[in-house]
Amino acid sequence: MHPEPPTETPTVVAIHVAKGRRLPTRSVPSVEAEAGAGLVGDRYHGSKHRHVTIQSLPDLEAAAAELGRPVDPGLTRRNMTISGGAIPTRPGDRITIGDVELEVVRIAAPCRLLDDNLGPGAARALHARAGTVFRLLTSGTISVGDEVGLEPTR
Secondary structure (H helix, E strand, O other): OOOOOOOOOOEEEEEEEOOOOOOOOEEOOEEEEEOOOEEOOOOOOOOOOOOEEEEEHHHHHHHHHHHOOOOOHHHHOOOEEEOOOOOOOOOOOEEEEOOEEEEEEEEOOOOOOHHHHHOOOHHHHHHHHOOEEEEEOOOEEEEOOOEEEEEEEO
16 A cells, blocks of 8 residues: 555645726735734725635646636636635634634625626626635734645634
8 A cells, every 4th residue: 555645734725805896906915914803905994804815826727727727716706716625614613824724604605896807707707716704812923835734723
């Protein structure tokens, strides 16, 4: 028997924030995560539950293959894109990004702007790949390259 190859730990590959609804997102190398409030500088900062939205790069790649064109992570309007792994979707499950702990609120609904931002068919291609909405349980800095602990904990 051969040992299983080591699995690579998922990392943050992109971070995006937008100052307001319908305003373009901008890519940032890091962001301050504020427990109970959200990402500093993002449109949802200060909201009760919608602190962070996270999607996976493999899901974006699958959507791109279905669409026949690339999918820019920033145009999906999600805050973070991670390199792989199954993002938990069960409310109450927890993950870590660096030293920051997050809790699942719900599955994210596809943004209404997807077809406008990415072209016809994008909302359909991303419907089951829209990511997950999290609330922040602890504060800290999240940076591109941070490791993501996806083992759901309660």
